[in-house]
Amino acid sequence: DIQMTQSPHSLSASLGETVSIECLASEGISNYLAWYQQKPGKSPQLLIYYASSLHDGVPSRFSGSGSGTQYSLKISNMQPEDEGLYYCQQGYKYPITFGPGTKLEIK
């Protein structure tokens, strides 16, 4: 199985700040990488697919990049509603696997 790791485990950011979350796959996943945001009591919501494509309705302050085994999610101009848990997911090989999550809080 492809193992997904994320860093940092948690972070806090001020309003307006830019933050980045990293995701590392145990082998190359050819950009079959998605990022999700999850808020308390809610299901994950897709932000980015194919590593850098923005899902419908997602604010443009979210962006994704990377290739091979290393990927990142960038949130520019941090907003209060951006607090939550962020997960990466690889869809290159089955079983689909997820990262452990990164908790983002407002400082």
Next chain:
Amino acid sequence: QVQLKESGPGLVQPSQTLSLTCTVSGFSLTSYNVHWVRQTPGKGLEWMGVIWNGGNTDYNSALKSRLSISRDTSKSQLFLTMNSLQTEDTGIYYCSRNDYGGLIDYWGQGTLVTVSS
């Protein structure tokens, strides 16, 4: 509008069988693959299995011996059955759709399953 909604018993006794239903709208089960994913305190987000748009299924090898996924396309419903439940199976169970390769684009609201006597 794409929607998925899970339903089922919130409480299951240890060693018993879990049965969940996922009702979808806004898309056809014969056009999209649908997955079951669970979120547990012990393992986080864990992929359980998929029913492909053609009707075949694939399962997580760790759950394969206990798990079955099926569907009724006329009712736009999918079904998950898992036997021999233990306390570590406690968590939120989601059905979800994938569109972009193996990437999930829409999730149901989830249903909490508690395994306890």
